[in-house]
Amino acid sequence: MKKYYFYLVLLVFSLSGLKEAYSQYPSFRIFPSTTIQIEPVIVRHPINHQIMFASSYNVFPQASFRSEGVYVTTNGGQTWFGNDTCTGIPRTNHGGDPGPVIDKDGRFILTHLGANFPPGMFGNYSTNFGATWSNNYTIISGDNDKGAPTTDGNPSSPFYGRTYVAWTRFVSPFPVVFSSTLNGGESWSSVKQINNSINGHQSIGASITAGSNGIIFVSWASVLTAFPFNENYIGFASSSDAGANWSVQETAIDITGIKTSSLSPWGIRVNSYPGIDVDNSGGPRNGWIYIVSTEKNHSPAGSDPDVVFFRSTNGGSSWSTGIRVNQDAMNNGKVQYFPAIRVDEHGGINIVYYDNRNISSDSVGVYFSRSTDGGNTWTDRIVSNHHFRPKAISGAGSGNQGDNISMTSGNGKLWPVWMSDYSGNYQIWTAMIDYIALGVKNISTEVPFSYNLYQNYPNPFNPNTKIKFDISSNAKREMSNVKIAIFDVRGRELTVLVNENLKPGTYETEWNASNYPSGIYFYTLHTDSYRETRKMALIK
Numbered sequence: 001m002k003k004y005y006f007y008l009v010l011l012v013f014s015l016s017g018l019k020e021a022y023s024q025y026p027s028f029r030i031f032p033s034t035t036i037q038i039e040p041v042i043v044r045h046p047i048n049h050q051i052m053f054a055s056s057y058n059v060f061p062q063a064s065f066r067s068e069g070v071y072v073t074t075n076g077g078q079t080w081f082g083n084d085t086c087t088g089i090p091r092t093n094h095g096g097d098p099g100p101v102i103d104k105d106g107r108f109i110l111t112h113l114g115a116n117f118p119p120g121m122f123g124n125y126s127t128n129f130g131a132t133w134s135n136n137y138t139i140i141s142g143d144n145d146k147g148a149p150t151t152d153g154n155p156s157s158p159f160y161g162r163t164y165v166a167w168t169r170f171v172s173p174f175p176v177v178f179s180s181t182l183n184g185g186e187s188w189s190s191v192k193q194i195n196n197s198i199n200g201h202q203s204i205g206a207s208i209t210a211g212s213n214g215i216i217f218v219s220w221a222s223v224l225t226a227f228p229f230n231e232n233y234i235g236f237a238s239s240s241d242a243g244a245n246w247s248v249q250e251t252a253i254d255i256t257g258i259k260t261s262s263l264s265p266w267g268i269r270v271n272s273y274p275g276i277d278v279d280n281s282g283g284p285r286n287g288w289i290y291i292v293s294t295e296k297n298h299s300p301a302g303s304d305p306d307v308v309f310f311r312s313t314n315g316g317s318s319w320s321t322g323i324r325v326n327q328d329a330m331n332n333g334k335v336q337y338f339p340a341i342r343v344d345e346h347g348g349i350n351i352v353y354y355d356n357r358n359i360s361s362d363s364v365g366v367y368f369s370r371s372t373d374g375g376n377t378w379t380d381r382i383v384s385n386h387h388f389r390p391k392a393i394s395g396a397g398s399g400n401q402g403d404n405i406s407m408t409s410g411n412g413k414l415w416p417v418w419m420s421d422y423s424g425n426y427q428i429w430t431a432m433i434d435y436i437a438l439g440v441k442n443i444s445t446e447v448p449f450s451y452n453l454y455q456n457y458p459n460p461f462n463p464n465t466k467i468k469f470d471i472s473s474n475a476k477r478e479m480s481n482v483k484i485a486i487f488d489v490r491g492r493e494l495t496v497l498v499n500e501n502l503k504p505g506t507y508e509t510e511w512n513a514s515n516y517p518s519g520i521y522f523y524t525l526h527t528d529s530y531r532e533t534r535k536m537a538l539i540k
Contacts, residue, residue, distance in 0.1 A: 025431035026514075027366075027385045029423065030054060031071045035084040036061070036393055038402030039146075040417040040428045045102045046153025049410025050076040053108055053130065054417055056428050057096035058084050059396050067091070068098035068112050069428070070130040076411055077432055086110060088124035088133035095119045097146035104153055104161045107184040111139070111147040111165050118143035121167060125185035139179050139188045143170035146403075150208045150216075154280060157214035159242045166194070166206040166218050174202035176220050176235070178243050194237050195248045198222050203235055205273025211287060212280040215240050217316060219276040219291050222250065223259060231257025231272045234291060238316050253291065253319050256298035258305045258337065261399050265362050266390040269399035270294075270305075270337045281347035285374050288313050292325070292341045292351050300324040302331040307339045307353050309375050325369045327380045327496065328357045335364070340416070344409040348372050348435060352383060352407045352416040354390075358492055363387035366418050366429075368407075370438065372500065377481070379439075379499040383431050388422045402426070412436040440484075440498045444506035448472045453525040453532040456511075460537040463514040467497070469525050473504045480527045484509055487522040494521075513538050 031037070036059040045051035056069040071082040086094055092115060099111035108126040110133070113119040121139040126132060145168035152159045164180045169191075176194045181187065197203045201222040208218045215238055222233035236252035239245060257272030274293045279285045289312045295301035300322050301308055307325040312318060326336045339353040348370055355367040366384035371377060392399045405418040414433040419426045448470035456465045471480050484498040494516070497509045511523075518540045524533045 025383055025385070025433050027383070027429050027431045029427045030080045030417070030430050031069065031082050031084070032423070032427065033084055034425065035059075035069070036396070036426045037069055037084070037428045038393060038396065038400075038419045038426050039097065039404050040419060041098060041100055041404070041406045042408045042415055042417045042430075043100050043102055044408045044410045045106060046104055046151065048106070050074060051102065051106070051129075052077065052408060052410070052415060053100045053102050054428065055098035055100040055110060056419070057098060057396075057402065059096070059393060061394050065092075066096045066115060067094040068096060068110060070110070071428070072129050074129065077413070077415060077430070082130060086112070086124060086133055089135045093122070093136055099147040099149040099165060101149040101151045101163055103151045103163050103184055105184060109149065109151075109163055109181070109185040111149050113144065113146070120144065121147055123181070123185050123188060134185070137185065137188060139165070140191045144168065145170060145204060148206050148208050150210050152210045152214060154210070154212045154214070156212060157210070159214045162242060164208060164210070164216060164243060166208045168202070168204050168206060168220070169193075173197040174204070176203045176206045176218060176237070178218070180243055192243060194218060194246050195235060195250060198233065198250050200225055201233070205271060207274055207276045209276050209278050211278045212282070213287070214242070215315070216243060217276055217278060217289055219274045221257060221271070221273045221293070223257075230259040231255055231293070234274045234293060234310075236291075236316050249316070252316070253310050255293055255295050255308070255322075256301075258294050258296055263335070263337070266401075267399060268390050268392055268401040269403070271403060273403070275339060275341040277341045277343045279343050279347050281343070281345055283347040285347055287315070288374065289316055290341060290343060290349055290375065291319075292339045294337050294339060295322070304331065304333055305335050305337050307336045307351060307369070309351070311375050323375055325351055325378050326353070326355065326367070327369070327378055327499065332357070336367075338403075338405050340404065340406045342407040342409050342414065344414065344435060346435075349375055350407060350409070350414055350435070352405060352418070354405070354418070359387055361387070361389075363389045366405075366416065368414070368416060368433070370435065372439065377500055379496045381495050383416055383433070384418070384420070384429065385431075386420070386422045388420045391421065393426060409435070440500065440502070440507045440509045442505050443468070443508050445503075446506070447504040448506060451525070451527060451530040451532070453523075453534055455534055456523065456536045460539045461513070462538060462540050464510060464512050465536060466508055466510050467523055468506065468508045470506050471502050471504050471527070474529060479503050483524075483526045485524050485526070486511060487524065489520055489522075
């Protein structure tokens with residue numbers, strides 16, 4: 001009987017085949033079509049988290065036409081509906097670069113560029129979940145970059161319900177500018193300049209968020225106008241009076257960005273434009289501000305592009321040194337780019353990005369990293385259940401695959417969105433991540449006599465199994481740095497279930513292997529002073 005079971009496991013494993021990386025989260029297109037969809041942004045209703053609004057920069061090369069996608073769910077992501085074009089009149093003056101937002105009243109607001117040159121910045125609003133849209137409202141004419149909107153969705157804020165947008169004006173000194181609406185996008189304030197840019201730089205890639213006390217925070221990249229034309233500072237500004245006045249730091253954070261028009265081996269343009277978010281959870285880190293970017297050849301990044309994180313615990317007056325987010329080996333020749341950040345409703349920090357680790361071909365997948373301790377430690381997980389080869393898109397500009405991806409959260413779930421041409425042309429993909437189910441559960445605070453990794457149960461399993469482990473008191477009676485990782489038979493790390501500092505006690509974590517093939521897997525407990533590995537069998 002034992003021999004039969006052994007051969008059965010080997011047979012199932014051999015028939016299942018091997019993939020280069022696996023995801024626990026089924027990926028799907030939110031609005032399948034033949035349209036080219038890139039640069040997605042997703043937001044959720046500030047009160048009803050079942051309602052989400054995603055948009056993308058859509059390209060119709062044969063018609064020489066561009067627009068913004070409108071994709072909506074009202075049932076928490078179970079089903080999606082929408083349109084590949086925004087129907088705000090005139091429809092021919094939509095040039096992509098969407099900035100979606102939902103205000104406190106459930107009104108959808110969409111900022112975008114115009115189709116003519118110079119493109120101008122425009123806004124539309126919808127009161128029926130994007131079925132129909134207002135006419136284009138001209139926020140400003142002239143040459144402008146993509147707008148980044150946000151809304152003040154905090155009822156305790158003195159500016160509750162206001163919606164803001166920040167972007168770059170492509171007119172010297174190439175500053176970040178700002179506008180706001182008090183009436184759900186029916187009209188917008190006159191444009192106000194936030195900064196002046198450093199000499200020899202342009203301020204590009206604005207990102208904006210609002211704190212629970214009504215303070216607005218904006219970040220941007222200071223990009224060199226001479227060789228090597230990359231980002232070498234992150235600028236930061238804050239306003240406590242709804243944008244009337246700004247406190248500006250042009251060189252808040254020193255970075256070495258990766259901006260290029262042709263990232264090898266794909267020949268695509270990439271950037272290190274920062275993303276910003278603030279903890280509005282009401283937890284112990286409420287009010288902390290977080291910024292994420294991409295760097296290389298500048299500590300803590302290695303010689304290849306890495307995702308780097310910064311935090312401020314004092315409203316942006318000062319910033320931490322960089323913390324490397326992705327947990328693969330340093331200087332391994334692998335590339336991480338286009339990070340997007342989201343602080344969830346429980347104060348967890350979540351960053352999604354493209355990544356080609358564990359892939360032997362010239363393709364990339366999508367990962368996300370999560371921290372529950374303010375960014376000190378991170379756990380990486382694969383999000384996408386497929387890979388694709390990045391490529392430039394005809395009709396979207398030289399080397400352009402799109403310049404960003406995005407993520408939102410609600411109801412204990414994360415919703416990342418990214419562009420992939422896995423289906424044959426670039427489309428917007430997503431996956432639902434239940435972050436409440438992630439991580440580790442403390443099942444006993446009694447201090448174990450020694451470290452121990454128990455056999456998973458059930459075993460064999462399909463598709464869920466639990467892993468229990470003991471963390472003993474170390475010599476200094478401090479918390480231990482604990483990592484639980486899953487490996488395949490080739491020794492490749494597939495996912496990390498736990499990567500945290502834990503007090504002595506007994507813990508349990510769970511692995512959902514629903515998107516992994518049948519076979520033998522290994523799991524490892526690794527602490528500062530202890531390492532143990534066990535084997536388990538997945539049979540489907």
